[in-house]
Each structure stands twice: as C-alpha cells, then as structure tokens.
Amino acid sequence: MVVNNPVLKIHNLNIRYGDSLAVKNCSVEIEKNKVTAIIGPSGCGKSTFLRTLNRMNDFIDSFSLDGQILFDGVDIYDRQSDPVDIRRRIGMVFQKPNPFPKTIYKNITWGPHINGYKGNFDNLVEGSLKGAALWDEVKDRLNESALSLSGGQQQRLCIARCIAMQPEVILMDEPASALDPKSTAHIEELITKLRKDYTIVIVTHNMQQAARVSDYTLFLYEGELIEYGITKNIFTKPDNQQTEDYITGRFG
Amino acid sequence: MNNFNLNSAKRKKNERIFKYLCQLFTWMSLLILLVLIYHVSIQGLHYLNLDFLNNYPSRFPDKAGIKSALWGSTWLISLVFILSVPIGVASAIYLEEYEKKGRLARLIEINIANLAGVPSIVYGILGLTIFVRFFALDRSLIAGALTMSLLVLPVIIIAAREALRAVPQSIRHGAYALGATQWQTIYHHVLPASLPGILTGVILAMSRAIGETAPLIMIGALTYVAFIPESVMDPFSTLPIQIFNWASRPQAAFEEVAAAGIIVLLLVLLTMNATAVLIRNYAQRKYRW
Ligand SMILES: Nc1ncnc2c1ncn2[C@@H]1O[C@H](COP(=O)(O)OP(=O)(O)O)[C@@H](O)[C@H]1O
Ligand SMILES: [Mg+2]
Numbered sequence: 001m002v003v004n005n006p007v008l009k010i011h012n013l014n015i016r017y018g019d020s021l022a023v024k025n026c027s028v029e030i031e032k033n034k035v036t037a038i039i040g041p042s043g044c045g046k047s048t049f050l051r052t053l054n055r056m057n058d059f060i061d062s063f064s065l066d067g068q069i070l071f072d073g074v075d076i077y078d079r080q081s082d083p084v085d086i087r088r089r090i091g092m093v094f095q096k097p098n099p100f101p102k103t104i105y106k107n108i109t110w111g112p113h114i115n116g117y118k119g120n121f122d123n124l125v126e127g128s129l130k131g132a133a134l135w136d137e138v139k140d141r142l143n144e145s146a147l148s149l150s151g152g153q154q155q156r157l158c159i160a161r162c163i164a165m166q167p168e169v170i171l172m173d174e175p176a177s178a179l180d181p182k183s184t185a186h187i188e189e190l191i192t193k194l195r196k197d198y199t200i201v202i203v204t205h206n207m208q209q210a211a212r213v214s215d216y217t218l219f220l221y222e223g224e225l226i227e228y229g230i231t232k233n234i235f236t237k238p239d240n241q242q243t244e245d246y247i248t249g250r251f252g
Numbered sequence: 253m254n255n256f257n258l259n260s261a262k263r264k265k266n267e268r269i270f271k272y273l274c275q276l277f278t279w280m281s282l283l284i285l286l287v288l289i290y291h292v293s294i295q296g297l298h299y300l301n302l303d304f305l306n307n308y309p310s311r312f313p314d315k316a317g318i319k320s321a322l323w324g325s326t327w328l329i330s331l332v333f334i335l336s337v338p339i340g341v342a343s344a345i346y347l348e349e350y351e352k353k354g355r356l357a358r359l360i361e362i363n364i365a366n367l368a369g370v371p372s373i374v375y376g377i378l379g380l381t382i383f384v385r386f387f388a389l390d391r392s393l394i395a396g397a398l399t400m401s402l403l404v405l406p407v408i409i410i411a412a413r414e415a416l417r418a419v420p421q422s423i424r425h426g427a428y429a430l431g432a433t434q435w436q437t438i439y440h441h442v443l444p445a446s447l448p449g450i451l452t453g454v455i456l457a458m459s460r461a462i463g464e465t466a467p468l469i470m471i472g473a474l475t476y477v478a479f480i481p482e483s484v485m486d487p488f489s490t491l492p493i494q495i496f497n498w499a500s501r502p503q504a505a506f507e508e509v510a511a512a513g514i515i516v517l518l519l520v521l522l523t524m525n526a527t528a529v530l531i532r533n534y535a536q537r538k539y540r541w
Contacts (some may be wrong), residue, residue, distance in 0.1 A: 057430065061352060088431025098422035110440065111430030158426070165430055214253060 001228050003031035003216075007169060007199050008053060013067035013163025015048055015223075020046045024223045026067075030216075032167075035191060035200045036232065037214035039207060041251070045223040046203040047095075050171050053201065054082040054090035071169075072229035078137065080240050088115055091167035095174045097154035099161070104129075106144045107157055111165045124164055132160035133190050159190065163198070170194070172202040176209065188213050207247050213234045219243045281466035289518070296511025304512055308478045317362065318513055320477040321494035323521065325394070325419055325462055327481050332399035332404065332461045337454055339401070340408030342452075347409070348416040349438055368406035375403040376396050376470025391472040394484040399467050405458035411453020415446035448536040455528040459521055467491040491517045 005031035015023035023045045030036050038046045048057070055076060057063045060211060069076050076086050079124075088111075099107050107127045117124070126144065134156040138149070147155055162170055172191075176184040191200060191213045204210050210217055210231065213229040217234040219227045219242075227234060227243045238244045245251055278297050299313075307317020379399025389395035419442050427437040443450075466491060473495040477489040491513060498510035 012356065054429070056294075057534060059425075059428070061339065087429055092425075092429035094422065094429075098426040099274075100426060101424065101445060110427075114433075114436045114440070115431050161430065164303050192423070238260055 001029070001216075003029045003034075006030060007071065008126075008201075009068075009070040011068040013049075013052070013065065013069065013071070015052055015065045016056075016063070017048075018062040020030045022223050023052075023194035023220075027224045028218060028225065028228055030201060032199050033195065033197070034215040035195045035202060035213055036216045036218060038201065038218045039205070039210050039228075039246070040220035041246070042205065043129055044220045046220055047173050049220065050146045050173050050201060050203050051092075053089050053169070053171055054092055056087070056092060058083055063088060068089045088165060089167055090171060091162040091165055091168040093158050093162055093170065093172040093175045095153070096178050097151055097158050099154050099157050100150070101145065101227070102210065104149070104157060105142040105145050107161050108164045111161060115165070128160040128164040129157075131163050131194070132156045133186065133193070134160055145239045150183070152179050152186055155187060157177060157181065157189065159187075159194075163194070167198070169199045169201065172200065174203050174205065177205065207235075207249075219246065221246070258486055259302065268354060279454075283460050290440065292511045292514050292518075295508045296513070296515050299509050299512035305516070309489075309497075313503060313509050316498070316502065316506070318491070318516055320480060320493060321471065321489045321491045322512070322516065322520075323480045324473075324477065324488035325490040325517075327393050327484075327488065328397055328400065329462050329524075330460060331484065332400045332437055333396060333454075333458060336401040336404050337455065339454075340457075341412050341450060343405075344409050344412030344416060344444075345438060348413045349442070349503060358460040363405050364409055368488055371402055372464055373466045373470060376467030377401055379467060379471045389485070390487045391487050393481050395471055396468050396473055396488065396490075397484070399471055400461045400464065403464065403467060404461050407460065408450075408453050411456065412446070412450045413416045415449025415453070418449060419445045444535070446534045451528055451532040451535065454501050455525055455532075458524060462490075462521060462524070463517070465490075465494055465496060468493060491520070 007244075008030040010026060010028045010030075013023060014021060026049065038049065041048055043096075049117040051057045052065060053069065057065075065077065070100045071086065071090070074081060074186055076083075100110065102110070107123055108128050109121050112119075112124060114123070124136060126139075128248045129138060134153060137153060138157075141148075145216055146154065149157060155178075159170075159175070179187065188209060191202065194200060195215075202210075202214065214231045217229065217231045218225065219234065219238075219240075227238060229239075234243060238247065272405045304317050305322065306319055307315060308320050309318075310316045347357065347360065355464040375400065379395060383389045384391065387395075389398075423441050423445065424437055427441050430435075432440075473493055474487050474489050475493055477487065479486075481488045486503070495510050495513040495517065498513060500505045501507075
C-alpha cells in the first residue's frame with residue numbers, strides 16, 4: 001500500500017534471532033500523523049517488528065537484520081546513524097508500565113534533562129502531563145514517587161514521559177494489555193487525541209482496539225506481512241482470507 | 253475430592269516440626285555469640301578504658317594499649333575501601349552491563365568465583381611477592397591495603413554483579429527509549445537502584461578486611477608499633493594482629509588484655525556494619541518495585 005506522506009519506509013526487512021527468521025521480507029510505509037495498528041496472533045513478530053523501528057532490539061545479542069528502514073530518508077541501521085539519537089526522535093511506550101522509581105516530576109524531566117533541554121522544566125512537566133491526560137490527577141503530588149500511582153496512571157505517566165521528548169514517532173507495544181478496562185479506555189482516548197501531533201505505531205492483540213484507534217492496520221502472521229491497509233477496509237472487507245479469519249476470531 | 257489423601261494432621265505436624273527446628277538453630281547461633289561476648293566481657297572489661305585506647309603496646313599488661321593497632325586498622329580499612337570499592341564496582345558494571353555474554357564472560361565469571369574462595373594466606377604470598385618485594389613498598393600500610401584489596405575484590409564484584417542483575421531490564425529500556433546513552437542509564441538508574449545490594453557486598457568485604465590477619469602477617473605487618481602511621485608508606489599493625497600477639501604471650505594478664513582488644517574489634521565492626529545497614533535501608537526505601 002502506498003501512503004501520501006511516509007515518515008518510515010521499510011523495504012524488504014528480514015529480522016532474525018540467531019538463525020530463526022522472526023519477520024520475513026516485510027515492506028511497509030508508515031504515514032505521518034496517523035495511527036498505524038499492528039495486529040496478529042501471539043508470537044507472530046509484532047513486538048520484534050516494532051522494537052526494530054527505534055533500535056531497541058540492539059540489546060538482544062542474537063538479533064540481526066537485513067533490508068532497509070528509512071526514517072526521514074536516512075537508514076536507521078546505517079553505520080552513521082546513532083541509535084541514541086534515533087530513540088530520542090522515535091519514542092516508545094512498553095507493554096508493562098515502567099516508570100522510573102523516582103518522583104513523578106523527575107520521570108518527566110529526566111529524558112529532556114539528559115538531552116540538554118533548555119526550556120522551562122515546570123512548563124514541560126505540566127504540558128506533558130496534560131498531553132497524557134494525567135495532570136489533574138497528579139498536579140498536587142508531583143514530588144511523590146511514580147510507583148505510588150495506579151497501573152493505568154503509571155502507563156499514562158510513561159506516555160507523558162515519552163511526549164516530553166517531543167518525538168516524531170511514538171511506538172506503543174500493547175500499551176493497555178496490562179490494564180483494567182477503565183484505564184484501557186483512558187489510554188485509547190489519549191491515543192486518538194495524540195494522533196494530531198504524533199505519528200503513532202501501536203501493537204495490539206485486541207481487534208476492537210485496533211478498529212477503534214487506528215487509521216491503518218497491518219496484519220502480521222508468522223512473521224509475514226499478510227495485509228496492510230486502511231483500518232476500515234481491513235475490518236469490513238479484507239482482501240485476504242487469512243486476515244478475515246483472524247479478525248472474525250476463527251484463529252489466533 | 254476422593255482422589256486426594258489430604259493427610260492434614262500429619263502435614264500440619266511436619267510444618268510445626270520444621271518451624272521449631274529452624275527456630276532452634278537460629279537461637280543456637282545467637283546463643284553461641286552471646287556466650288562468646290559474655291566470656292570476653294568478663295575477661296576484658298576491666299582493662300577497657302580510655303587509657304587502653306590511648307596507650308601504645310607495652311610489655312606491662314597494665315600499661316598496654318591498643319592505640320597504634322586501632323589507628324592502623326582505621327588507616328587500612330579506609331585505604332582498602334578507597335581502592336577496592338571503585339575498582340570492584342567498575343568491574344561489575346563492565347562485566348554485567350557492557351561485556352557481551354559469551355564464553356569469555358563465563359570464564360571470567362568462574363574465575364572470579366574461584367578467587368573468592370582462595371585461602372587468604374595465598375593472597376599474603378602474592379602481596380609479599382608483588383607489592384612488598386617487586387614494587388619495593390616494604391612493610392608499609394599501602395602494601396597491606398593493596399594485598400587486602402585483592403582479597404576482597406572478588407567479594408565486591410560478585411555482590412555488585414548480583415545487585416546489578418536484580419535491576420529490572422524494563423528500567424533500562426525505559427531510559428534507552430528516551431534517548432539515553434548506556435552510561436547515563438547506568439549512572440542515573442541502574443546504579444542507584446542496585447546500591448542496597450552493592451552496599452551489602454561492601455559490608456561483607458570490609459568486615460572481612462578488618463578481621464583478616466594471615467595475609468598481613470605474611471607481608472610483614474608489625475606486632476609491636478609504638479607510633480601512629482602518618483603516611484601510607486609507614487609500617488603498621490592492626491587490631492587482630494595486636495590481639496593475636498597478646499593472646500600468644502605467656503602471662504595470664506595478657507589474655508585479659510587480648511579480650512579487651514577483642515571487645516574493641518567487635519565494637520568497630522558493629523559500628524561499621526550498623527552505619528552501612530542504615531545507609532542501605534535508606535537507599536532501599538527509595539527504590540522499590
Ligand atoms: N529476545 C529474543 N530472542 C530470541 N527469539 C525471540 C526473542 N524475542 C522474540 N523472539 C521470537 O520471535 C518471534 C516473535 O516474537 P514477538 O515479536 O515477541 O511476537 P509478538 O509480539 O507478536 O507476540 C517469536 O517466535 C519469539 O519466540
Ligand atoms: Mg509482543
């Protein structure tokens with residue numbers, strides 16, 4: 001599928017852990033300021049694919065890849081590309097909320113601080129927390145430990161921490177899977193709000209969630225890209241039989 | 253339910269027996285410690301006064317004091333701390349965070365574990381050969397401190413590695429995902445979070461260093477020192493050496509002087525440990541997940 005304004009262009013991507021091929025010959029373009037959902041059964045390579053987009057797989061010794069991932073026209077796996085710089089520009093929210101065991105305030109300011117942020121930190125904290133729809137709940141306890149928050153609040157804090165860096169792309173790996181239904185609704189609402197300013201790629205095993213929050217949907221099965229298209233089309237009239245079987249719950 | 257033979261009564265009995273057994277052993281070791289302290293106190297308390305802390309050793313039991321040994325131990329432990337903690341923690345960080353986990357890493361790991369079990373006298377011989385003779389440091393404090401540092405390094409490295417490993421991977425990933433370098437991640441998150449565990453290792457190592465005698469005798473630490481060391485090149489004695497020296501004298505009175513020395517050694521050890529435990533508890537309160 002061709003998109004109008006791609007930020008990430010992935011060409012013939014193969015990802016391996018040792019000898020086993022986790023993602024096979026994948027070519028995708030991710031559109032700017034849209035939400036792209038990655039769906040597929042457990043173990044099909046969704047997280048692997050997502051982590052590759054901001055070089056978070058570098059920490060796995062057996063990981064290797066071939067193919068190209070162009071971000072702003074530059075291959076992020078090129079020798080000259082600095083993974084630290086790429087992660088600054090492509091942020092990530094993880095499956096399990098992982099706030100730092102520090103205060104709420106410091107959770108937000110740490111990333112900007114180490115990256116030499118020159119602006120006003122108080123404003124940054126307020127703006128980021130508002131952006132993550134958490135400000136009202138925590139504005140009176142910014143100096144309390146982030147670990148005193150509920151799971152859903154912790155995850156929104158992680159989103160706030162991520163947007164404080166003003167990344168161009170936000171990657172989310174099943175951000176609501178460890179949360180209760182109410183917190184999940186919160187997060188989904190937040191994603192639809194964030195799509196105005198950010199490009200979001202979200203992995204989810206929850207089909208309704210993909211249908212609700214995303215503009216585009218990408219279906220992976222056993223490491224292969226089966227179908228990629230506008231979410232509405234994928235969920236109403238998918239081209240591929242496997243996609244249809246999966247979204248109607250016949251397997252996975 | 254018919255397929256289960258619950259046997260509740262018997263299981264409950266076993267449960268109780270096991271609990272009491274554990275309790276018994278715990279109390280037993282505590283009791284032995286108490287008996288030891290009681291025994292030493294009876295013997296040594298009447299020698300323990302300010303004069304005892306302020307006098308140099310003497311061949312008259314009533315005049316004998318522990319001043320030079322106390323200062324020697326203080327010097328030694330400070331030097332060992334300064335030398336071994338940074339090197340030990342840095343090695344642990346390298347092995348745990350930077351080095352690729354391969355065959356070489358395993359080899360190093362096994363070797364360090366083995367080093368922790370090498371008898372202390374062997375370190376003494378090593379120190380004698382390298383520091384005292386080869387580097388011509390003589391019987392100085394620094395030669396003793398270097399030898400002792402070698403001895404406690406494996407303990408610190410192993411404990412620090414354990415502590416680093418216990419920090420959840422998710423914390424590191426959270427930091428990396430914000431555009432942090434590996435060093436920023438380690439310095440700001442991993443190290444503070446592993447501090448309690450590292451401190452436990454440091455406590456163990458320092459306690460070992462302050463009580464260890466054999467390697468120091470091997471490198472020629474003196475048993476009679478009538479001055480306080482003023483530089484790291486000065487000769488020295490330490491508490492356990494002084495105690496050993498007194499205890500091996502024929503006069504019965506010196507046995508009591510030795511007991512007084514043991515009390516001082518125990519007090520120093522307890523103060524050191526208590527301080528470290530306080531710091532550790534403070535650090536632990538800050539990091540919990
Ligand atoms: N660190 C790793 N080392 C080796 N194999 C891995 C690793 N992570 C994932 N895999 C393998 O890659 C495949 C895809 O996993 P993953 O990307 O986690 O799937 P998903 O997120 O879709 O559930 C699985 O077969 C999994 O076993
Ligand atoms: Mg996954």
